[in-house]
Amino acid sequence: MKVLVAVKRVVDYNVKVRPKSDMTDVDLANVKMSINPFCEIAVEEAVRLKEKGIATEIIAISVGPQQCQEQLRTALALGADRAILVSSDETLEPLAIAKCLKAVCEAESPDIILLGKQAIDGDNNQTGQMLGALTGYGQATFASELSIDGGNATIIREVDGGLQTLTLTLPAIVTADLRLNEPRYASLPNIMKAKKKQLDTTTPADLGVDVAPRVTLMGVELPAERSAGIKVEDIAQLVDKLKNEAKVIS
Amino acid sequence: MSTLVIAEHDNDSMNIATLNSVAAAQAMGGDIDILVVGTACQAAAAQAAQVPGIGKVIVADNGVYAHSLAENVAPMIAEVAAGYSHVMATATTTAKNIIPRVAALLDVQAISDVSGVVSEDTFKRPIYAGNLIATVKSSDAIKVLTIRGTAFDGAPAEGGSATIEAVASAHDSGKSTFVGEEVAVSDRPELTAADIVISGGRGMGNGENFDMLYSLADKLGAAVGASRAAVDAGFVPNDMQVGQTGKIVAPDLYVAVGISGAIQHLAGMKDSKVIVAINKDEEAPIFSVADYGLVADLFVALPELDAAL
Numbered sequence: 001m002k003v004l005v006a007v008k009r010v011v012d013y014n015v016k017v018r019p020k021s022d023m024t025d026v027d028l029a030n031v032k033m034s035i036n037p038f039c040e041i042a043v044e045e046a047v048r049l050k051e052k053g054i055a056t057e058i059i060a061i062s063v064g065p066q067q068c069q070e071q072l073r074t075a076l077a078l079g080a081d082r083a084i085l086v087s088s089d090e091t092l093e094p095l096a097i098a099k100c101l102k103a104v105c106e107a108e109s110p111d112i113i114l115l116g117k118q119a120i121d122g123d124n125n126q127t128g129q130m131l132g133a134l135t136g137y138g139q140a141t142f143a144s145e146l147s148i149d150g151g152n153a154t155i156i157r158e159v160d161g162g163l164q165t166l167t168l169t170l171p172a173i174v175t176a177d178l179r180l181n182e183p184r185y186a187s188l189p190n191i192m193k194a195k196k197k198q199l200d201t202t203t204p205a206d207l208g209v210d211v212a213p214r215v216t217l218m219g220v221e222l223p224a225e226r227s228a229g230i231k232v233e234d235i236a237q238l239v240d241k242l243k244n245e246a247k248v249i250s
Numbered sequence: 251m252s253t254l255v256i257a258e259h260d261n262d263s264m265n266i267a268t269l270n271s272v273a274a275a276q277a278m279g280g281d282i283d284i285l286v287v288g289t290a291c292q293a294a295a296a297q298a299a300q301v302p303g304i305g306k307v308i309v310a311d312n313g314v315y316a317h318s319l320a321e322n323v324a325p326m327i328a329e330v331a332a333g334y335s336h337v338m339a340t341a342t343t344t345a346k347n348i349i350p351r352v353a354a355l356l357d358v359q360a361i362s363d364v365s366g367v368v369s370e371d372t373f374k375r376p377i378y379a380g381n382l383i384a385t386v387k388s389s390d391a392i393k394v395l396t397i398r399g400t401a402f403d404g405a406p407a408e409g410g411s412a413t414i415e416a417v418a419s420a421h422d423s424g425k426s427t428f429v430g431e432e433v434a435v436s437d438r439p440e441l442t443a444a445d446i447v448i449s450g451g452r453g454m455g456n457g458e459n460f461d462m463l464y465s466l467a468d469k470l471g472a473a474v475g476a477s478r479a480a481v482d483a484g485f486v487p488n489d490m491q492v493g494q495t496g497k498i499v500a501p502d503l504y505v506a507v508g509i510s511g512a513i514q515h516l517a518g519m520k521d522s523k524v525i526v527a528i529n530k531d532e533e534a535p536i537f538s539v540a541d542y543g544l545v546a547d548l549f550v551a552l553p554e555l556d557a558a559l
């Protein structure tokens with residue numbers, strides 16, 4: 001069984017991003033970039049499927065600038081067998097990314113496509129669902145458990161009310177939530193080995209995908225800052241403040 | 251300009267989260283209809299018809315729409331949406347699951363988590379865990395949006411009498427089957443709708459200690475939330491997670507107990523009106539957003555607070 005896993009290069013989750021001085025966009029100069037945490041979980045799940053003898057080949061894919069090769073090498077070090085970079089310096093929206101992924105699905109015919117549930121930069125939470133619409137495959141978003149049995153995948157999903165279990169006919173799309181697994185660290189020998197693994201490059205144009213943006217970023221602003229309030233001495237003072245100053249309890 | 255609001259419901263009743271999208275649509279102006287897709291969902295549709303200012307309620311009532319499977323519901327929404335300039339749904343997990351699929355069927359780039367309406371094609375939305383607010387302009391013919399519930403006060407629920415119209419289409423992909431669900435049952439208010447939220451973090455130590463928070467919550471009519479660390483550690487179930495990747499809340503009062511205040515947690519609660527933090531580490535970042543901070547051991551402070559109320 002073939003697994004395709006999508007990985008995105010994003011600002012590291014520890015970085016507090018700042019706007020550019022002209023407020024046109026976020027300032028990404030000299031900022032630490034990493035693999036999106038949810039994509040790392042997706043890669044880990046693919047590797048576990050291989051370790052269980054279910055998956056036979058894992059292909060990691062990223063859509064974006066040449067530097068995405070770093071994140072693809074990370075995925076290869078974690079256990080992916082080969083990688084595909086869909087190289088583009090354009091601003092890529094989830095719909096365009098999903099179209100690129102669909103084209104690669106047609107060429108590679110994976111049985112399962114794993115993605116992160118959201119990227120922590122755009123916070124869109126769209127790409128997997130859009131790929132579902134474009135391919136017509138079933139989708140299970142926000143997965144916290146995945147098991148594969150013959151031609152079906154059974155997934156437990158984290159939803160507002162609790163947990164939901166679905167069974168999908170393969171090929172299917174699964175997007176990873178935080179509790180799907182805890183990703184391993186790449187070992188040094190595996191990082192070295194990853195450098196020799198196959199990494200092919202293609203472009204949206206080669207795939208026949210028009211990535212022209214539909215949405216224009218008009219500018220960014222900082223959210224209203226909250227200023228730190230006061231420290232209270234004890235519970236009595238806290239209760240008094242909540243009742244008489246903030247008037248939020250009676 | 252005409253907006254189709256997608257109702258969030260459990261067939262028997264409409265979830266009030268729908269009213270946040272109605273409010274966002276009203277902020278923009280134009281005609282508003284509500285679409286209810288479900289199975290034996292006439293009661294929910296009747297409720298939707300009572301929302302003031304709605305033109306009509308469209309109901310797609312069919313067995314294939316049970317459990318809101320995205321593969322079936324998305325093409326139904328896309329079919330109706332073709333006649334509108336805007337589609338809006340409040341960003342619950344149901345909407346987040348379905349709406350991008352609708353958008354791709356319409357060949358539209360959806361805009362997620364809209365927190366402000368600037369004009370009919372320009373919207374504000376938080377990015378990078380709410381560290382920045384982006385203003386984005388859509389050039390798509392149909393604008394497909396999810397709405398951040400906490401950013402729009404719910405529109406009134408009653409007083410209207412819209413007509414109800416049925417659509418017959420049944421879309422069944424046959425690719426996805428509902429197996430079961432584990433729904434948290436609680437007498438406490440829903441996390442995203444509560445006026446007061448009390449959340450516990452890793453500092454709570456274990457699940458039993460959350461009883462101290464439940465007791466307080468029952469005295470205050472509050473909901474109980476948690477940090478990711480508390481959920482990951484198995485203290486409480488996932489539906490209690492507040493944050494960038496959990497639920498977004500903005501109650502009148504948010505009490506963070508034994509929570510350090512990581513940006514991913516702050517992203518889910520920093521728009522609360524009043525924030526209280528109880529933490530034994532006076533350097534904890536949560537204090538930088540707290541209106542009232544108490545540096546104390548929670549195992550001492552919580553029983554005292556319980557006694558004082």
Ligand SMILES: Cc1cc2nc3c(=O)[nH]c(=O)nc-3n(C[C@H](O)[C@H](O)[C@H](O)COP(=O)(O)OP(=O)(O)OC[C@H]3O[C@@H](n4cnc5c(N)ncnc54)[C@H](O)[C@@H]3O)c2cc1C
Pocket residue numbers: 006007008009025036038039042061062063064091092093094097114115116117118119120121122123124125126127128215216217218386
């Ligand atoms: C300068 C600049 C300006 C931008 N302006 C806008 C704008 O105005 N509006 C807008 O919508 N977007 C804009 N973007 C793009 C935006 O930041 C997101 O990168 C893009 O929309 C994808 O959304 P997401 O990553 O949040 O997707 P999500 O749907 O949250 O991602 C979910 C999953 O999809 C997969 N995935 C996502 N992206 C990729 C990828 N590139 N390669 C492989 N897998 C992937 C991953 O598995 C990921 O975990 C801009 C980007 C740049 C660099």
Ligand SMILES: Cc1cc2nc3c(=O)[nH]c(=O)nc-3n(C[C@H](O)[C@H](O)[C@H](O)COP(=O)(O)OP(=O)(O)OC[C@H]3O[C@@H](n4cnc5c(N)ncnc54)[C@H](O)[C@@H]3O)c2cc1C
Pocket residue numbers: 013037038120450451452453454476477478479480491492493494495496497507508509510511512513514515518528529530531534546547548549
């Ligand atoms: C991709 C990604 C997404 C994430 N999404 C979320 C999210 O949606 N929501 C979220 O919450 N987190 C999220 N996180 C995790 C986040 O980064 C933090 O790890 C998490 O919020 C920490 O939880 P905490 O504050 O409970 O734990 P800790 O950071 O360990 O803090 C525990 C606090 O308890 C205090 N404490 C301990 N004992 C006591 C005591 N006896 N009395 C008083 N105080 C005490 C300590 O001083 C400390 O400040 C995400 C992380 C990533 C990478």
